[in-house]
Amino acid sequence: MAARAAAGGREWRLALPLAAFFLAFFVAPLGVLVAWSFYDSAELRALTLAQYARFLGDRFTLGILWDTLTLGAKATLVCLVFGYPLAWLALRLPPRWQAALVFLVILPILTSVVVRTFAWIVMLGSQGVINQALAAIGLVDRPLRLLYTEVGVVMVLAQVQMPLMVLPIMATLARVDPNLSDASSSLGAGAWRTFWKVTVPLSLPGVVAGCILVYAACVTAFVTQTLIGGARLIYMPLYIYQQATGANNWPFAAAMSVVFMIAVLAVVYLLNLVGRAARGAYA
């Protein structure tokens, strides 16, 4: 007994390697980043708030931050609108079809970012598959501009991050007692009412989790934003990258990173509050 209790008291040591890893490769670089954001120039001579003042006083950079945050919101919304029905449908399919659908949804995760982004470039181009298809069925007579537009970026981000939305929603939907929808319809509610009054509220925790994951992934999706957005559309990750490596202005890049991080965390926190409020009602 005593030996076991002693061993139990020392179990925290198992977490040491992970803690060390975290400290060395996450907390320390983050600390360096924050520290650099307070320097006045790349030579790191004096401490100042000048970088923050420059960021917050510059309409161009603030515009980029706003574009990035709204890009994430739009992509998340598209993911939700397509992902929720997909998750709902998947749970009603026979097991074999369900497995096939889930596999299709997670397929983007299994391919390289660069490969699937170039595939999208082929799809979205003015002679691409989408435009040819639209022209063939007569919906458009001139090719739509999709590549290097925000619409294109949102489409690609939504497709790529879809599994992050579908899987959490499926997990919560699967836990909803099927008797509840039977109870609802035996009480006289139609399918639509049952869906909105019972199914949706009970799956909100999954929706919130999915939105947080997708949002965080979309605003930081450097490769997709850059390759699909092209040179004209600039989002925070690319801008930070340009400032750091191109302009060699590390302190400014660091300050932008910090502001960007805080902005994203604020959005995630808000989403979490929504989730908490929804869950608080019945968890």
Add this chain to the structure above:
Amino acid sequence: MPPGAPAAMGHSLKLEAITHRFGEFVAVRDIDLDIAAGELVALLGPSGCGKSTLLRIVSGFLAQSAGRVLFDGEPVDHLPPNRRGVGIVFQNYALFPHMTVAENVAYGLHARGTPRQAVRARVDEMLELVHMSALADRLPRQLSGGQQQRIALARCLAVQPKILLLDEPFGALDKNLRLDMQIEVKRLQRASGVTAIMVTHDQEEALSMADRIAVMNHGVIEQVSPPTEVYDRPSSLFVSQFVGTTNVLPGRVATCDGARADVTLADGTRIACEATVRAAVGEDVLVSVRPERLALRGAPGDGAIPATVKVVLPLGPVVVYEAETQAGQPMKISAPREGGARLLEPGARVYVAPAAPDAARLFRPAASRAGSSGTRAAS
């Protein structure tokens, strides 16, 4: 409608030749059942015999492979569940976890587009009926099992269903609460005058609550009768064994004149039986006698079976003797325990005889019974 007063006359339910197959497997076979308005019928049967399947067909969640469901003589097979007017109380209650007690009860009324004012009045009335007015603002998870069940009932009855279905409504309750809720449900069913089917595999529950009991086995209804009749005059060996306990004694028909038969048991004694089937002389049959319908005698006599007492179980008001005949056949006999009277000792020689001419009933062995259903054995 004031609480406690009977609602508008209940609705009658008729099942006509209902059969349901899951693939090759016949879950419910050729079921005919007539339930009068305001009646409470218990569906009693072992696990997997098709009780829930039958309820799902009545409620419209499952379309039967063949047959018709009629409410008040009108077929309802084309109506989806939300337009059938069937209320269901699920075994796990299925209360909406994100809504308060009052919102749960109001749900069906809102779905029917009842005006707000009327909804509030009706919810108050229903909560009063189930003695839950004080807890209107609680969430289901803040209620005990019995309270949740009352709300499930109130939610159902609020929309005045034509038919009330209860699928093992007491399964999740402990024994004391069970009894309270059985009385409560019976009271509410009477008060609202709603026609009800209650599924159970607890025979005591069926015997105590139902106006009639339908005993199911392997997808067929073996008997539909008032509780006392199911117990006293079971129409099949299965019913006699499933409802209450009984002694099953193998024997051979000596004489048979339609309603009565004499059967020679393994040890050579003859026993007079009610014949539920027309048995041929010389046929191997089974005789079923309930323990309390056997009498112990001290001396041999007409039709008495010699036996030796093996075990004596004084169970409060009755004493149960386990005895063995000379052919090695075990038998249970239960007798009222009179105060002061001495019990028999193990090893005592006794003579066992049916207490009345209709105590023993003759059945054919189950295996040779024609038309038995269920291609797979029930668990």
